[in-house]
């Protein structure tokens with residue numbers, strides 16, 4: 001890339017997600033899915049969902065190359081004391097996939113989102 005010009009590659013995923021409105025729709029769909037998921041919804045019973053929503057939007061926006069800065073805690077810190085299992089993580093990923101289908105993300109975009117979240121598993125599980 002050259003100085004003063006936006007890098008077309010860097011925010012490609014952000015664009016595929018539909019920018020901020022698209023990310024907001026995705027996070028809302030994911031939170032709805034998790035809320036209805038009896039396997040994991042009790043983890044969220046004392047969580048401020050407006051706060052979580054804002055932080056998830058920031059995180060996905062930043063990770064996809066968008067113009068945001070994630071202001072939340074590290075993944076280790078955010079999930080510490082929960083002792084989340086592999087099964088909890090798998091349920092969360094299933095809910096995320098259902099949400100991505102709800103907002104009709106293209107398959108290649110879905111794969112890229114899963115590629116962002118998958119590597120965080122060691123920071124989330126067993127903390």
Ligand code: HEM
Nearest residue numbers: 040043044047055056059072073078088089092117120124
């Ligand atoms: C890669 C997967 C995951 C990502 C990217 C993620 C992301 C986040 C983020 C950004 C926060 C807010 C951090 C903060 O409060 O500063 C958070 C909090 C939380 N996450 Fe996750 N999370 C993941 C997996 C999971 C799973 C599998 C569960 C449970 C099944 C879970 C349950 C929670 C709960 C309950 C909170 C709220 C904590 C509180 O109320 O203080 N997360 N997560």
